[in-house]
Every structure is written in structure tokens, then in C-alpha cells.
Amino acid sequence: MSDKEPLRSPSEALDIIPENILLIAPAPGKIRRIDPIFKRYAPPVSQGRLTCFIFSRFAVVLHAQPPARPLRDPSTTKTMTSDATIETKDPRVLVIIPAFNEARAIGRVIRDIPGDQVEEIIVVNNASTDETERHARAAGATVLREDRKGYGWACLRGIEYARSRQPDIIVFLDGDHSDYPGEMPRLLAPILRDEADFVIGSRMTGDREPGAMLPQALIGNYVACSLIRWIWGVRFTDLGPFRAIRFEALEKLAMQDKTFGWTVEMQIKAVRAGLRCRETPVSYRRRVGVSKVTGSVSGTIKASVKILWTIGKFAFQGSSD
Numbered sequence: 001m002s003d004k005e006p007l008r009s010p011s012e013a014l015d016i017i018p019e020n021i022l023l024i025a026p027a028p029g030k031i032r033r034i035d036p037i038f039k040r041y042a043p044p045v046s047q048g049r050l051t052c053f054i055f056s057r058f059a060v061v062l063h064a065q066p067p068a069r070p071l072r073d074p075s076t077t078k079t080m081t082s083d084a085t086i087e088t089k090d091p092r093v094l095v096i097i098p099a100f101n102e103a104r105a106i107g108r109v110i111r112d113i114p115g116d117q118v119e120e121i122i123v124v125n126n127a128s129t130d131e132t133e134r135h136a137r138a139a140g141a142t143v144l145r146e147d148r149k150g151y152g153w154a155c156l157r158g159i160e161y162a163r164s165r166q167p168d169i170i171v172f173l174d175g176d177h178s179d180y181p182g183e184m185p186r187l188l189a190p191i192l193r194d195e196a197d198f199v200i201g202s203r204m205t206g207d208r209e210p211g212a213m214l215p216q217a218l219i220g221n222y223v224a225c226s227l228i229r230w231i232w233g234v235r236f237t238d239l240g241p242f243r244a245i246r247f248e249a250l251e252k253l254a255m256q257d258k259t260f261g262w263t264v265e266m267q268i269k270a271v272r273a274g275l276r277c278r279e280t281p282v283s284y285r286r287r288v289g290v291s292k293v294t295g296s297v298s299g300t301i302k303a304s305v306k307i308l309w310t311i312g313k314f315a316f317q318g319s320s321d
Contacts, residue, residue, distance in 0.1 A: 091192060094167035094247075095121045095184075097141070098154030099175035103130040105288035109173065110139035112181040117188065122161060123175065124154040132175075152258040159255070162247060171244045178212060178287035179242040186280045187244040197249045197275040200267070201242035201282030209285040216300050224264055224307050231315050234271045239263045239307075242282055249275050260303040261310035268314045 095118050099106055110121055123136040124144045136143050146157040155172065162170060169191055173179055179201070190196035203213065204221070213221075225236045241263060253269040255262070270277050 091169055091188070092165070092167040093118045093169045093171060093188065094162050094165055095171045095173055096155060096158035096162070097121065097123045097136075097173050097175045098126055098151050098158070099123050099128065099132050099136065100126040100149070100154075101128045101130045101132060102175040102288070103128070103132045103135050105177040106132055106141075106175045107135045107139040108177050108288075109175055109179075109181060110136065110141050112177075113173075114182060114184055117184055118171075119167065120165065122158050124158045126150070126154040148258070150259040152255075152260075152262040155262055156255065156258070159250065163251075167247050169244055170247050170250055172241060174241045174287075176287035178285055180283045180285070183242075183282050184244075186282065187242065190278050190280070191244060191246060195276070196278040198245045198266075198270045198277045199243065200236065200238060200277070200279045201240050202238040202279040203240050203282060203284040204237040205279065206281035207283040209283075212284045212286045216304075220300075220304055220307065224311065227308075227311050227315075228264075228268065228271070231311070232268065232271050234277065236267060236277075237279060239267065240282070240284075245270075245275075249273075257310065260306040264307050264310050265314075268311065272314070 095113060097106070097109065102109075106123060110123070113121060121141040122144060123132075123141040124146050125133045125136070127147050127149045133143050133145075142161075144157055144161055146154050159170070169188065171184060171187065173181060173184075183201070187199045187201055190199050221239055224239055229235050243263075243266075245266075249270075252273060253266060255266060255269070257265040267277070
């Protein structure tokens with residue numbers, strides 16, 4: 001086959017891709033022999049051990065052996081439980097909402113949170129230049145400031161405050177009104193029934209408004225969840241921001257990421273720590289305003305690289321932190 005001859009199917013790539021190689025290459029078109037695969041089949045397409053897809057502006061080819069151990073589903077992962085069982089009568093639930101320039105949406109988000117489920121709502125104003133802080137206070141939230149820009153920085157600031165309150169459960173929620181705060185009981189229920197330590201709201205299995213997630217977000221989500229499944233043997237469908245976790249369990253994870261790797265770090269660490277992880281379907285709608293991540297080329301690339309780097313870092317660390 002000449003260098004200019006296109007590949008007719010993914011199986012032909014087996015001749016040019018070595019065994020067990022993760023190849024992250026420039027966007028399709030830069031590599032002539034792989035380019036036709038993506039044009040015809042992406043994303044994703046699998047044949048044997050080969051999976052091909054486009055991730056942001058990168059072409060990613062995964063050629064991997066099947067997992068050596070049976071896959072575990074987050075809904076059935078029960079390898080370690082928290083020492084304390086939360087009483088279902090009056091659980092202390094604290095909501096943390098990182099917010100950067102969400103003045104148009106933050107009031108709606110706060111008002112949609114079921115008041116009878118939550119003890120306190122914390123909005124972390126992450127270096128906003130609009131009136132996010134004023135609208136959040138007017139809606140009844142406690143407002144903290146974190147001037148270091150980054151989703152992880154804002155979450156860490158909220159956790160620092162939570163230590164002074166010692167809640168039973170922490171709920172993380174975006175401030176752009178894309179999530180449905182009224183569905184919070186879905187996330188809390190498995191924890192209150194002592195069936196889970198960590199619950200992720202899955203936009204992939206829930207009712208998602210057309211266009212609410214851009215193609216680059218859908219592809220990136222698929223890539224990250226696939227890698228977690230192949231490396232750690234646990235099946236997630238989403239890295240969604242709407243999530244609930246026992247505060248005691250969250251503290252044990254010792255979260256560190258300051259930016260785009262926050263959600264994937266939490267999921268990987270939860271699996272490695274043996275937390276009982278579950279997903280529950282949640283609805284998702286078009287956000288108010290433009291996404292700070294997938295709404296721009298630079299944001300998409302930065303998030304893509306950071307998520308892949310985070311997964312790779314923990315994969316090479318093995319079983320120890």
C-alpha cells in the first residue's frame with residue numbers, strides 16, 4: 001500500500017499501528033493514512049481491538065487488549081463503605097456552586113434548589129467580573145471568593161469552607177442553569193439509603209436537550225469514560241458536574257486538581273479508594289451564555305489535554321497515590 005492510498009476500513013490500520021499503543025496525533029489530515037478512517041467512520045468505530053475517534057483537534061487511536069478483569073458497573077461497586085451511615089431523617093447537605101461570570105443564571109440555579117433538601121448553598125465566585133456575587137447573595141446563598149481562576153480552585157475553596165460546617169453530604173452543581181437542581185433528590189437517595197458513597201448525575205442516560213452538549217464535549221466525555229473503563233475496569237457514562245458525595249469520603253480523596261481535571265480526578269480517586277460509586281440519569285439543557293470550556297477552541301484544547309493528562313498520571317501511578 002502506498003503512502004497516498006487511503007485506508008478502506010479500520011482493520012487495515014492494524015498493519016500500521018503497533019500492539020497496545022495509544023497514539024495522540026495532530027488532527028486528521030495531518031496523517032494521510034489514518035485520515036480516511038475518521039472521515040468515514042468517526043466517532044467512534046471499533047473493529048477487534050482497534051477503536052478510532054476524533055477528540056477535539058486531535059486524532060486518537062486506541063489499540064488495546066480487552067481488560068484483564070471483569071468490568072464493574074458503578075451501580076454495583078461496593079468494595080468499601082463509609083464508617084458512618086447517614087441517618088435519613090435530617091442529613092446535613094451542603095451545595096457548592098463554582099461560578100465565573102454567571103450573573104444571568106446564578107439566581108435561577110439557587111431558586112431551583114429544593115430548600116427542604118439543603119442546609120446551605122455555597123456559591124464560590126471564581127474571579128467573576130460581572131454581578132454574579134450580588135445576584136447570588138440576593139438569592140440567599142453564602143458567597144465565597146476565589147480569585148485564582150479554575151474550576152478546581154473554586155471547588156477546593158468550597159470544601160475548605162465546608163470543613164467548618166461538617167455536612168454529611170456535599171453536592172456539586174454548575175452555575176449556568178444547564179443542570180436541573182430540582183432533580184437533586186435523585187442523587188441524594190442512594191446515599192441516604194446507604195447504597196452509595198458517591199453518585200454522579202449522568203447526562204448520557206438522562207433527558208438531554210438537543211444541542212445542550214456540543215460534539216466536542218460528547219466525544220471528550222466518551223474518550224475519558226472509555227479510558228477509565230479500560231484502565232480501572234469501572235463503567236462510567238459521564239463526567240457530569242452534578243454529583244453528590246459523602247463529605248467524609250470526599251475528604252479521604254484529598255482532591256488536588258485546580259482546573260479542568262477536577263471531575264475526572266474525583267471519579268478515578270473514588271474508584272481507587274473503593275467507594276461505592278453509582279450513576280443516576282439527570283436532565284440537561286442548554287446553558288445560559290457560552291461555555292467557558294467547549295465554547296471556544298482554546299478552552300476545548302486545554303480541557304482535552306488536561307483530562308487526558310490526569311487519566312495518564314493516575315494510570316502510571318498504579319495502585320498508590
